[in-house]
Amino acid sequence: MSATPDTAVVLMNLGSPDSTEVPDVKRYLLEFLMDKRVIDYPWLMRKLLVGGVIVPRRAEKSAEAYKSIWWEDGSPLIVLTKQLQKALQHDLELPVEITMRYGNPSPADTFDKLQREHPGLKEVILMPLYPHYAMSSYETAVEYAKVIHARKKYPFALRIVEPYYKREEYINALAESIRPYVEQDYDHLLFSYHGVPVRHIRKGDITGGHCLKVNDCCHVDSKAHTQCYRHQVIITSELVAERLGIPRSKWSVSFQSRLGREEWIKPYTAERFEMLPAEGVKKLLVACPAFVSDCLETLEEIAVEGKHSFISSGGDSFTMIPCLNTHPLWVKAIATLCKEEMAGVPA
Template identity: 70%
Template sequence: MIVSKSDVGIVLMNLGSPDSTAVPDVKRYLMEFLMDEKVIDYPYLLRWLLVGGIIVPGRAAKSAEAYRSIWWEEGSPLVVLTQQLQKAVQHDMEMPVEIAMRYGNPSPADAYDKLLQQNPHLKEVILLPLYPHYAMSSFETAVEYAQLQHRKKNCKFKLTIVKPFYEEPDYINAMAESMRPYLQQEFDQVLFSYHGLPARHIRKGDPTGKHCLKVEDCCHVASPAHNFCYRHQVTRTTELVAEKLGLPREKWAISFQSRLGREEWLKPATVDRLEHLPKEGVKKLLIVCPAFVSDCLETLEEIAIAGKELFIHSGGDSFTMIPCMNIHPLWVQSVVKWCKGIVAGDEKMLVKQ
């Protein structure tokens, strides 16, 4: 049944991408991304010296080359796939659906303008950050950026935020069913590779100040900290998906990718596991990246290209990256169901404000 509520709009918000693979565009994107105080949470001057003086000058050309290796004719895979999700969701909704990015284009302000052009009397916008798990460098910064642009534009409509959905049954089912066809082949292990974070971020995000990475087996010991703990939430997602798929415990593992810098990050690192798994007898590997709902540089290049090369070079026989959910029908149905439920007055998916 198609929902009709003329005073509501929807914004699907993803991470973002450079406008092109040209080095200046990639440099601009990296500066915006890495200068975010919730990504590299150092004092401004130190962050500026580190990002502008060391990281971006040394990384921009290499990153541009990586983007070129995965770029599509239509543009950035992440942006194109988010647009495809928008169209698929819009097909089942009468309310207008737009997209926004935390970094790059289109911005939340662009999305608000498009919604207001369609309905100048808009009363509410449902913002769905496309991050399953809570982290200050992903969900938190996206929400705060969307709220900041909402205030700067003096928007009259209410901004309603959908909370992280890491253990929502619809998400778990969609994730599991998107993976299931790949489990028909012979494999030794499924590696759930999540975007990594500095361990300091986990401790910093703990509102109790005494639980995360301090209590033994902290991810399985009940605590209010779990509402803000990325490590707990990715563990929960993995366990629920593995249970849904009937994967025995010895057939799956968790790792963390995209490590930057020398400080302590969440372990084990994906690159370390890819290098050592063949020596441990894991020759046929399936790898999936549930922190991303849309394929992007971190999945298509870091895992499917560089990760595969490392695993095979280290003695592996076969390596299959399971794509993100992208526009899998069950994922699209989940987004539509959540938005329809919110419009109908169901608040269980919302951030309490």
């Protein structure tokens, strides 16, 4: 690594509670759910709903869920992101740091560290660990990092890697991480993505008249696709399935982690787990491409709760395919995307 590097890379992930203790989980949930891009209600309504209803009801149960998947070294998401940081730093030979949208380390902590340790830094490449654009994931992470960067007037420029849901490097890494599982006996591969409210899809439509309004909108060319989560996850799934040679009848897409009673994009993963055995699917594979690091939503919601639901409904075998985590091709993909951003190559 250069003694006086001009450029550094920051990997930005979702975040995690500092521990599995209820006060830490409550603090994390409050920060997460009070984000106006996650629950996009007016502030007072959001405050009453989150602080008065959701968090008091969920904190203890969430703490137990975190305890069930917590590793000796800490939160799986944090541990895996640190491992990815180490692998990427070896490939790039540049300073690589991590930051979280919620919890620690915060963008301010990470940017302060870079400024302190590398005072000659001219630019920071922010790599959001969200392949797809969604208001409640990629957008909130990027906009929050921008706000902190501007507020504290850091001397280095902030450059951001755009969503990479259909980039060859990402698709190849994802497909190859799945390949060993589809080379074995299975009935169906379910791509389970984190869900979002239908309202978010409509609200994010930059054209105002395409998403969920045009027939087969995800396959009709539109500028709306640049910020449409539903379109992007469908394209990711199609490209991976094509790369792996999986017949259309043997894979499908669903959406998990629904919160509240309003309509979210469908089909719901939880419902599909109950229905698939009756449709003849006895051996199920599940991949979660919206998550690049295994976390509560994969290790507990899918691998534990989802498996129980599927087997209880008549399934025989259930395999959750690990996220990309530190897969060598994923490390290589990130390095390529960051190098292109450094060089100013259009996405």
